[in-house]
Amino acid sequence: MTQPITDSQTRSSDEAFVVIDDVSFAYPGSPQPILRDVSLTLRRGEFFVLLGPSGCGKTTILNQVAGFERPTTGAISMDGKPITGPGPDRAVIFQGDDSLLGWLNVRHNVEFGLRALRVPAAERTQRVRRALETVELDGQQGKFPHELSGGMKQRVQIARALVVDAPVLLMDEPFGALDAQTRTNLQDALAGLWEQSQRTVLFITHDISEALILGDRIGVMTSGPGARLQTVMDNPLPRPRARGTAEFADLYGKVEGAVTAAKSRPSAPAGESS
Amino acid sequence: MNRAASSPGHWRWQRPALNVLAVLMAVLAWHGAALWKDNLLVFPTPLTALSALGDVLTDPEQRTELVITLRRVIIGFAMGSVLGVAVGSLIGGVRSIAMTLEPIVHFLRSVTPVAWIVPATIWLGVGEGSLRFIVVYATVFPVIINTLAGLSEVPVNKVRMARTFGASRLRIYRTIIVPSAVPYIVTGMRLSLGYSFMSVVAAEMVAGRDGIGFLIYDSRIFFDTPTMFAGILLLGAAGLLCDKVFSVAAHRGLARFYAGQVNP
Amino acid sequence: MSTTTRARADAVAADRGRRGAARRATLRRAPVAVAGICLIIIGWEAFSRAYGKPLLFPGPVDTGNALIDGLTGGDIPAASAASVARVLTGLLIGSAAGVLLGLLSGSSRVLEALFEPFINVFRFIPPLAWFAPALLWLGSGETSKIALIVYTSVFVVAVNTAAGVKAVPRNMVRMARTYGASPVRLFFGVRLPASLPYIFSGVRIALGNAFMTVVTAEMLGASSGLGVLITQGTANTDVRGVFAALIVLGALGLCADRVFVGLLRRYGGRFSARTLGGP
Numbered sequence: 001m002t003q004p005i006t007d008s009q010t011r012s013s014d015e016a017f018v019v020i021d022d023v024s025f026a027y028p029g030s031p032q033p034i035l036r037d038v039s040l041t042l043r044r045g046e047f048f049v050l051l052g053p054s055g056c057g058k059t060t061i062l063n064q065v066a067g068f069e070r071p072t073t074g075a076i077s078m079d080g081k082p083i084t085g086p087g088p089d090r091a092v093i094f095q096g097d098d099s100l101l102g103w104l105n106v107r108h109n110v111e112f113g114l115r116a117l118r119v120p121a122a123e124r125t126q127r128v129r130r131a132l133e134t135v136e137l138d139g140q141q142g143k144f145p146h147e148l149s150g151g152m153k154q155r156v157q158i159a160r161a162l163v164v165d166a167p168v169l170l171m172d173e174p175f176g177a178l179d180a181q182t183r184t185n186l187q188d189a190l191a192g193l194w195e196q197s198q199r200t201v202l203f204i205t206h207d208i209s210e211a212l213i214l215g216d217r218i219g220v221m222t223s224g225p226g227a228r229l230q231t232v233m234d235n236p237l238p239r240p241r242a243r244g245t246a247e248f249a250d251l252y253g254k255v256e257g258a259v260t261a262a263k264s265r266p267s268a269p270a271g272e273s274s
Numbered sequence: 275m276n277r278a279a280s281s282p283g284h285w286r287w288q289r290p291a292l293n294v295l296a297v298l299m300a301v302l303a304w305h306g307a308a309l310w311k312d313n314l315l316v317f318p319t320p321l322t323a324l325s326a327l328g329d330v331l332t333d334p335e336q337r338t339e340l341v342i343t344l345r346r347v348i349i350g351f352a353m354g355s356v357l358g359v360a361v362g363s364l365i366g367g368v369r370s371i372a373m374t375l376e377p378i379v380h381f382l383r384s385v386t387p388v389a390w391i392v393p394a395t396i397w398l399g400v401g402e403g404s405l406r407f408i409v410v411y412a413t414v415f416p417v418i419i420n421t422l423a424g425l426s427e428v429p430v431n432k433v434r435m436a437r438t439f440g441a442s443r444l445r446i447y448r449t450i451i452v453p454s455a456v457p458y459i460v461t462g463m464r465l466s467l468g469y470s471f472m473s474v475v476a477a478e479m480v481a482g483r484d485g486i487g488f489l490i491y492d493s494r495i496f497f498d499t500p501t502m503f504a505g506i507l508l509l510g511a512a513g514l515l516c517d518k519v520f521s522v523a524a525h526r527g528l529a530r531f532y533a534g535q536v537n538p
Numbered sequence: 539m540s541t542t543t544r545a546r547a548d549a550v551a552a553d554r555g556r557r558g559a560a561r562r563a564t565l566r567r568a569p570v571a572v573a574g575i576c577l578i579i580i581g582w583e584a585f586s587r588a589y590g591k592p593l594l595f596p597g598p599v600d601t602g603n604a605l606i607d608g609l610t611g612g613d614i615p616a617a618s619a620a621s622v623a624r625v626l627t628g629l630l631i632g633s634a635a636g637v638l639l640g641l642l643s644g645s646s647r648v649l650e651a652l653f654e655p656f657i658n659v660f661r662f663i664p665p666l667a668w669f670a671p672a673l674l675w676l677g678s679g680e681t682s683k684i685a686l687i688v689y690t691s692v693f694v695v696a697v698n699t700a701a702g703v704k705a706v707p708r709n710m711v712r713m714a715r716t717y718g719a720s721p722v723r724l725f726f727g728v729r730l731p732a733s734l735p736y737i738f739s740g741v742r743i744a745l746g747n748a749f750m751t752v753v754t755a756e757m758l759g760a761s762s763g764l765g766v767l768i769t770q771g772t773a774n775t776d777v778r779g780v781f782a783a784l785i786v787l788g789a790l791g792l793c794a795d796r797v798f799v800g801l802l803r804r805y806g807g808r809f810s811a812r813t814l815g816g817p
Contacts, residue, residue, distance in 0.1 A: 068712050086715040098707035103731045112727075113717035164717060285647070292651035300656065316674055373567055374574025384791030385784050386750040388757065389765070392772045392780050396594060472664040476754040479666055487666070491758075494670040506667045513662025 017200050018042040018065060018168060023074035025060055033072070034060050036226045040219060042168075047194055047201045049211040051255070052221030053263060058204045059095075062172050065202060066092050078168070088117055091161030093171040097153040100145040106132070106156055107141040113164040131163035134193065151182035158190070162197075171203045175210065187213050188240075195239060208255050212248060213241050218255060222262045230262035318500040326500035327507055336489065336501075340508055343474060343485040346402075347516070350409025351470045355463050357410065358417025362459075365418075366425035367447055376422065383415035387469070388476040395481050405477050405485075412473035413466035420462025424455025456531035460524045467520055471513045486512075596778040604778035605785060613767065614786055620762040622790065624680070625748045628687025632748075633741050636692040640699020640737070641730070650700065657693055665690040665751045669758055683755045690751045691744035695737065702736025703729055738802055745798060749791045764790075 020040040026033040034057045042048050050058050063069045064076055067086040076083045078090070086092075091113070092099075101109055107128055114124045132138045135155040145153055154174050161169055175183040191214055194201060205211055211218045212235060220230045233255060237247055301320050308319040318326070330336045365371045387408050394404040428451060436446045478487025490505040525532065579598050586597030596604070608614035643650040643657075665686045676682035706729050714728045756765025764787050771780030 066712070066716065068715075086712065086718075088717050090716065092713065092716050094709040094713065096709070099709035099713040101710065101728065101731070103734075112714070112719075116714070116717040116719040116723055160713075289647075289651045292648060293655050296652040297655050370567055370570040370574070373564075373571035374578070377571075378575070378578065381788045381792055384746075384749070384795070385788040386753045386791075388750070388754045389768050389780075389784055389787060391757075392768050393777050393784075395772065396775060396777055468662070471662065472666070472750070475664045476666040479669065480754065480757055490667055490670050494673065499671070499674065502670050506663055506671075509667050510659040510663040513664075514659060517662065 015044045016041045017044040018078045018202070019076065020061070020065070021075050021077070023061075023064060023071040023076060025057075025064065025069065025072050032225045034225055034227065036228050038074075038227075038229050040229060040232070042200055042202060045198050045200055046216045047203065047214055049203045049205060049215030049218045050221065051205060051208065051211045051218055051259065052227065053223045053259075054206055056221045056224040057227040058206075058221055059172055062092075062170050062202060062204055065168075066090055066170050088113060088164050089166055090168040090170055091164055091166035093154070093157045093161055093169065093174045095173045095176055097145065097150070097157075100153060100156060102145050105142050105144050106137060106148070109145065109156055110159045110163055113160060117164065127163050128159075131159040134162060135159045135189070149182070150178050151186055154178065154186060155189075158193075162193075167199060169199050169201045171201060173204050173206070176205070176207075183210070184243075190214065191240065208252060208259065209243060209248075211235075211255065212237065212251055213243065220255070220258045220262050231258055233258060315497045315499055318503055322500045323503035323507065326498075327504035330489070330501065330504045330508065339484060339486050339489045339505075340512065343478065343487065343509075344512060344516075346405055346409055346474050346478075346485065347467075347470045350406050350474065351413050351463075351467055353406070354410040354413025354466060354470070355417050358414045358462070358466070359421055359459055361414070362418040362421025363425065363452055363455075366422050366455075372422065379415060379418055379422075383419065387412035387473045388480060391477055391481050400481055400483070404481060405474065408477040409470050409474050412469040413463075416465040416469060417459065417462040420458045420465070421455060424458025425451055427454070427458070429454045453531060456528055460528060463524070464517065464520060467516060468513070471509065471516070475509065593776050593778065596781055600778050601781040601785070605782040608767075608779065608782045608786075614764075614782065617762055617764050617767050617783075618786055618790060620760075621749075621752050621756065621764045622794075624683050624687060624752050624763070625745075625794075628684045628752070629691050629741070629744060629748050631684070632688040632691025633695050633744060635688065636695025636740065636744070637699050637737055639692065639696040640701075640740075641703060641733075643696065644700035644703025644733070645725075645729070653696075657696060660689075661693050661697070665747070666754050666758075669755060673759075678759055683752065683760065686751050686755050687748045690747040691741075694744045694747065695740040698736045698740025698743075699733060702733030705736065706732040742795065742798055745794055746791065749787070749794070753787060 018041070020038060020042075023035060023038045024033055025035040038061060040048075040061075050061060052058050060069065064071055065078075065083065067083050067090070070084075083090075101112065104112070110128050110131055111124055114127060119127070129138065132141060135158050137152065137155050137159060140148065140152065145156070148156065157174065175186050178186065187210055194214075201214075203211075203214055215235050217232055217234055219232045222228050222230050235251065237251060242248065304320050308314075308317045311317040314322060330339065365375045390411055391404060391408055394407045398404045398407060432450050432454070433446055436450055441449070474485070475487035475490075478485040479491040482488040486505050486509055490502050493499070493501040493505070583597040583599060586592065586595050586600070589595045592600045605614075639653065643653045668686060668689060669682075672682040672685050676685055710728055710732060711724065714724050719727065752763070753765040753768070756763035757769050758765075760766055764783050767783040768780050771777060771783070
């Protein structure tokens with residue numbers, strides 16, 4: 001299955017950056033593959049949203065790009081170099097809060113990556129302060145994760161990823177566990193943040209309107225196991241985007257149609273029932 | 275996604291193989307150390323310990339020791355558990371009583387059971403009564419404390435559901451709160467089983483005239499070190515077996531009280 | 539942002555309110571509890587008087603007198619110091635060894651499979667079973683008693699530590715690897731602090747076991763310690779001194795546990811903000 005690379009009205013360049021080439025993935029010893037023949041090219045600077053039902057293997061794709069897991073067949077490269085493991089050029093914002101270190105305060109949590117990368121102390125302080133300002137957490141430096149709300153915890157994770165200046169941000173349903181209002185706030189904040197920086201984002205979600213607010217392009221997955229990438233749709237809505245406009249509703253309908261079509265289509269070839 | 279699913283298939287036989295390998299290495303090391311020390315009275319070889327174990331299990335006089343110790347453990351554990359659940363659910367139901375008795379329970383739990391052997395022998399005489407008192411004492415408090423902990427975790431929505439049907443407080447306590455505490459009670463009982471082994475051995479050594487604890491302590495006088503080791507091995511095996519039997523039986527028999535919990 | 543902060547503040551305030559209400563309810567019931575305890579003590583005294591042999595079954599008054607005598611100018615302070623010193627030494631060595639063992643077996647499946655059979659069997663061999671061999675190998679001095687306490691602590695701590703290492707959230711480890719953390723940083727910066735709550739609860743259980751073991755070891759043979767005071771009661775057929783020693787023993791055990799939990803709450807709270815419970 002090849003991707004039709006269409007021109008879009010997005011801010012991103014057409015330069016291929018992260019290339020996922022014909023990737024399949026199955027756990028060793030398991031006959032059922034999680035992913036089947038997924039090919040996808042992320043362009044430098046674009047915001048790509050991967051949309052699909054839960055359990056379809058969206059997170060598996062993200063894990064492969066992050067380098068946590070290796071494809072069973074196929075290859076993934078970034079800037080022409082193959083991805084062999086996790087690295088600070090691809091910062092991950094995890095679903096849930098269990099990647100925050102409970103025994104460190106907000107400032108030290110954000111600083112973690114800089115320390116691991118051996119950035120000098122003076123520079124660390126400055127960069128952490130700037131990152132915390134960006135996510136509007138500058139007043140909460142000394143608090144510990146258990147003293148923060150869910151939305152604030154995700155902001156800490158975003159700051160931790162921003163502070164290392166990673167060219168790629170991988171976000172795994174980062175707002176999935178938040179209440180609707182907080183989620184809306186964070187979506188708008190993230191959209192603003194992204195517009196100011198030149199980062200490539202791979203964002204996983206099952207929420208159509210989240211995909212519409214954030215994505216330049218939206219990839220729709222079929223349901224798993226043996227999930228495939230069904231289609232990739234352009235999102236021409238002008239930024240800053242607003243929910244509830246006629247164009248938004250129109251596009252929502254189209255994407256929803258694609259999601260429904262992807263669900264009903266049998267994902268595995270005949271003979272391998274799930 | 276979990277560790278087991280992502281682990282390679284050959285781990286299935288590697289793990290028991292490594293278990294066996296470790297035991298073999300330890301036995302060899304033991305044998306080597308014993309040969310090097312070259313004094314069977316101080317440090318027997320695995321073989322002499324094993325043959326002593328055979329003697330303890332077959333010799334008509336010593337054969338009964340294991341049975342005697344196990345009987346003390348089982349009777350004391352059963353009495354202590356029943357008493358613990360009874361006291362725990364009685365005082366857990368009434369807050370004022372719980373508040374009165376809880377500090378006393380915590381205090382008594384902090385007193386080593388074996389320390390009671392002295393007053394117990396003075397009151398009950400040297401013999402079965404004192405030993406049973408010690409084992410019951412060792413088992414009752416963990417069960418009480420865990421029962422109380424379980425009762426204080428009130429399943430709010432289930433209680434509200436029962437109240438919408440007009441259930442009385444006693445009925446709610448009996449049909450909802452106590453059953454919800456079962457997993458806690460089982461945990462307490464499993465702890466207690468361990469304590470009953472610990473205390474019965476100590477009590478037999480201090481004030482017993484038979485049993486495995488006495489056998490171990492007594493063989494010291496005759497420098498019968500192989501028998502000492504046989505007793506130790508026997509205790510380890512018996513303890514392990516009792517724990518496995520208890521946890522399997524409890525989780526099979528009480529499976530429905532664990533509904534919704536993964537891997538009880 | 540402001541809405542979430544406000545919501546959070548409201549939640550905290552509500553939580554505080556609930557806790558305040560619970561505390562008020564406790565205070566209301568406190569007189570009942572105190573009265574209940576007084577009633578129990580009066581009952582004990584009455585029972586002892588009815589029994590009529592204060593040497594065999596002393597009441598609270600006789601026991602209190604024996605306790606005061608023992609504490610002021612008696613041998614209770616020296617005996618307590620000897621027992622506590624043994625407990626602390628053994629616990630320190632045993633916990634350190636247990637943490638090391640647990641970290642090793644929690645981080646490597648091969649090591650875990652190698653340690654597994656021993657941890658499983660030794661867990662069920664009571665410390666006192668080793669008393670006779672310990673006397674034989676280490677003599678009747680301090681070493682053999684401390685060795686028993688080390689034995690009673692090491693496996694509990696090891697099992698808990700290994701469980702803690704295995705329970706470190708996978709995303710935490712992945713996060714650290716994303717930023718290129720070295721194995722040393724991954725271990726000391728993530729795995730070890732993340733397993734501290736488990737280690738602490740293991741040490742807490744070991745503390746209780748240590749008190750149990752030390753007294754029995756002292757009863758079987760020592761020159762000083764609370765266990766010795768208790769066995770002296772048998773020789774004299776005087777339960778008053780035994781009761782006094784038992785009270786000191788219970789108080790020490792209870793205090794040690796409370797102090798341990800208190801220190802954890804005070805200094806270790808952030809390692810275990812959600813995991814440390816218990817009374």
